[in-house]
Amino acid sequence: MRTVPARWLALRAVAVLVGLFLIVPTLMVVPMSFNGSSTLGVLNGDWTTRWYSDLFGDPRWRAAAANSLKIALGTTALSLLLGTLAAWGLSKGTRFGELIRGASLAPVVIPPVILGVGMYTVLLRWELTGSLTGLVLAHTVLALPFVIVSVSASFAQLDPVYERAAMSLGANGFQRFVRVVVPLVAPGVVAGGLFAFVTSWDEIVVAIFLTDASTRTLPVEMWIQMRTQVTPTLAALGTALFALSTVALLAMQLLRRDES
Amino acid sequence: MTTTTTNAGNGTTSGQLHAKGAELRLQGVRKSFGDSVAVHGVDLDLRPGEFLTMLGPSGSGKTTTLNMIAGFLEPDSGVVTLSGKDITHTPPHKRDIGMVFQNYALFPHLSALKNVMFPLQMRGVDKKSARRRAELALEMVELSHLAKRLPKQLSGGQQQRVALARAFVFEPGLLLMDEPLGALDKRLRETMQVEIMRVCREVGSTVVYVTHDQDEALTMSDRIAVYNHGYVEQLDTAEGLYERPTTTFVAGFIGDSSMLSCQVRPGGDVVGSGWHTAASARDMEPGKATLVLRPESVTVRADGTGVGGCSVQATVSDVFYLGSHVKYLLRTEAGETVQAHVPRSEAPTPFARGASVVAAWKPEAGIVLAE
Numbered sequence: 001m002r003t004v005p006a007r008w009l010a011l012r013a014v015a016v017l018v019g020l021f022l023i024v025p026t027l028m029v030v031p032m033s034f035n036g037s038s039t040l041g042v043l044n045g046d047w048t049t050r051w052y053s054d055l056f057g058d059p060r061w062r063a064a065a066a067n068s069l070k071i072a073l074g075t076t077a078l079s080l081l082l083g084t085l086a087a088w089g090l091s092k093g094t095r096f097g098e099l100i101r102g103a104s105l106a107p108v109v110i111p112p113v114i115l116g117v118g119m120y121t122v123l124l125r126w127e128l129t130g131s132l133t134g135l136v137l138a139h140t141v142l143a144l145p146f147v148i149v150s151v152s153a154s155f156a157q158l159d160p161v162y163e164r165a166a167m168s169l170g171a172n173g174f175q176r177f178v179r180v181v182v183p184l185v186a187p188g189v190v191a192g193g194l195f196a197f198v199t200s201w202d203e204i205v206v207a208i209f210l211t212d213a214s215t216r217t218l219p220v221e222m223w224i225q226m227r228t229q230v231t232p233t234l235a236a237l238g239t240a241l242f243a244l245s246t247v248a249l250l251a252m253q254l255l256r257r258d259e260s
Numbered sequence: 261m262t263t264t265t266t267n268a269g270n271g272t273t274s275g276q277l278h279a280k281g282a283e284l285r286l287q288g289v290r291k292s293f294g295d296s297v298a299v300h301g302v303d304l305d306l307r308p309g310e311f312l313t314m315l316g317p318s319g320s321g322k323t324t325t326l327n328m329i330a331g332f333l334e335p336d337s338g339v340v341t342l343s344g345k346d347i348t349h350t351p352p353h354k355r356d357i358g359m360v361f362q363n364y365a366l367f368p369h370l371s372a373l374k375n376v377m378f379p380l381q382m383r384g385v386d387k388k389s390a391r392r393r394a395e396l397a398l399e400m401v402e403l404s405h406l407a408k409r410l411p412k413q414l415s416g417g418q419q420q421r422v423a424l425a426r427a428f429v430f431e432p433g434l435l436l437m438d439e440p441l442g443a444l445d446k447r448l449r450e451t452m453q454v455e456i457m458r459v460c461r462e463v464g465s466t467v468v469y470v471t472h473d474q475d476e477a478l479t480m481s482d483r484i485a486v487y488n489h490g491y492v493e494q495l496d497t498a499e500g501l502y503e504r505p506t507t508t509f510v511a512g513f514i515g516d517s518s519m520l521s522c523q524v525r526p527g528g529d530v531v532g533s534g535w536h537t538a539a540s541a542r543d544m545e546p547g548k549a550t551l552v553l554r555p556e557s558v559t560v561r562a563d564g565t566g567v568g569g570c571s572v573q574a575t576v577s578d579v580f581y582l583g584s585h586v587k588y589l590l591r592t593e594a595g596e597t598v599q600a601h602v603p604r605s606e607a608p609t610p611f612a613r614g615a616s617v618v619a620a621w622k623p624e625a626g627i628v629l630a631e
């Protein structure tokens with residue numbers, strides 16, 4: 001008879017515990033959002049969808065969601081354009097390339113508060129604080145490194161011979177980029193786009209500095225409401241966002257499977 | 261998005277694609293990478309419609325030369341002219357040169373037909389006529405039935421045909437091919453050699469073809485440029501290279517040959533170890549030299565009686581029966597090796613290994629090359 005090694009069992013147990021710890025706290029908001037108790041975090045016997053009708057009926061949430069969506073889409077578009085072009089240039093391996101690549105990662109390691117203060121100072125001068133444009137620019141700074149990293153990974157796999165072939169067939173730089181380079185690094189571009197979208201969608205620190213009453217994003221609105229009244233509407237919102245990101249994640253997985 | 265200055269706009273109506281072969285000239289073209297010189301001042305001159313092959317060992321500078329013609333590399337010095345126009349510093353996409361790459365470089369996201377349409381669309385040809393001409397090109401390489409397939413759904417030989425069609429569909433004056441058959445097995449290679457020759461002749465472009473396969477070069481080319489260490493050692497027809505090699509490298513690289521070291525004496529007598537010829541190198545400076553013998557010009561005899569020309573005493577060190585002829589490896593008394601191919605009809609009872617023989621040749625069959 002073979003015995004199951006104790007180490008194997010222990011490993012299993014730890015893995016399961018870590019998994020639970022990662023997921024369960026997030027899932028807690030689901031029952032909270034359907035519970036009748038009007039204090040967030042307390043569950044009682046009756047169940048309701050009242051918090052969802054509150055959420056979807058409140059113009060403040062709707063405005064914040066619309067702002068967030070516009071900013072996230074703007075950030076995705078701008079950072080994809082700049083990031084893909086940058087990754088293309090960096091893939092040529094010029095002397096200063098590695099230096100620039102390093103510098104482009106700075107926003108990841110710099111504390112968001114510092115970035116927020118800096119952005120605020122600059123955008124104030126340009127009269128862009130409190131505008132969607134200003135926040136798109138700021139979020140692009142944050143999202144760009146993720147795009148560059150993920151598109152660069154695709155470029156690393158790309159045989160430079162395709163570009164040469166396109167060149168010999170008469171394609172100029174613009175034509176090569178649109179007709180050959182982008183289609184071939186598309187997986188990295190899609191992944192980078194998702195990263196960029198999520199970066200902007202979730203971002204709160206810089207957004208607090210740069211938004212005013214009319215341009216609040218969802219995270220900012222959540223934060224402000226949480227400071228005044230903690231209602232289960234927040235749990236409803238959390239559940240909705242959770243559902244949304246789950247769908248996005250699944251989509252990404254499916255995409256990846258298609259590719260291979 | 262349109263690029264002008266190409267003949268791709270003059271749609272063909274004859275049901276055939278046809279290019280006007282361009283004249284290509286390289287003058288003193290040189291390229292180094294850091295300290296190492298990849299190509300030393302190369303001169304080439306191609307007639308319109310000519311098929312030139314660059315042949316040479318690995319690292320001898322063939323691809324580097326080709327890349328300077330295509331525009332992927334800029335020469336350190338020297339001039340490249342195409343149809344009289346200096347293109348030394350013209351970017352590749354404005355050169356109007358078709359190129360076939362070793363691993364085809366077909367765009368993996370485009371079907372065979374779309375790949376072939378690509379160069380036409382880059383030149384602003386409208387979609388409908390681009391399609392028509394791409395179909396024509398695929399027909400010429402006998403691949404019409406697979407036009408909708410993606411490259412990964414095609415075999416190596418089929419991909420090769422698509423790459424070829426894509427390179428000539430815009431009717432460039434010059435076609436470049438860098439070891440286009442390197443990835444195919446021998447049988448397919450022979451089929452494709454014939455195919456490429458046929459298509460190139462039909463299209464009429466001037467062709468520069470790179471290979472390190474000697475047979476391929478001899479079969480396909482009008483002329484061959486033999487490369488060695490970044491130099492063109494000799495530029496000649498296949499026959500010229502075989503009959504009149506100008507360096508020992510070329511003699512050794514093209515076809516089989518035996519090389520015997522010798523001395524040229526004042527007056528032109530050539531003296532080797534165990535043999536000599538009278539006054540056969542009259543126009544050469546006296547000094548050390550090499551005698552090159554092609555195996556079919558050497559006869560093998562039992563003894564020296566009745567030998568009119570040159571001969572050397574040797575022993576048979578190996579015999580191979582190769583169907584139509586017998587191949588001997590002979591060892592001279594000085595330890596040099598002589599190869600002989602004797603037709604079976606002339607050697608009904610071949611010499612056995614170890615036999616003592618005389619290797620003979622006509623003086624005019626020996627090629628004397630100075631060191």
Ligand SMILES: Nc1ncnc2c1ncn2[C@@H]1O[C@H](COP(=O)(O)OP(=O)(O)OP(=O)(O)O)[C@@H](O)[C@H]1O
Pocket residue numbers: 293297298316317318319320321322323324325472
């Ligand atoms: N980008 C480069 N950087 C440095 N050295 C290079 C570069 N490209 C080629 N070389 C060198 O130049 C020389 C000629 O190379 P080239 O590629 O032209 O040879 P080739 O004749 O095409 O050989 P093969 O038959 O192996 O393809 C080689 O010694 C090679 O190492």
Ligand SMILES: [Mg+2]
Pocket residue numbers: 322323324438
């Ligand atoms: Mg090469």
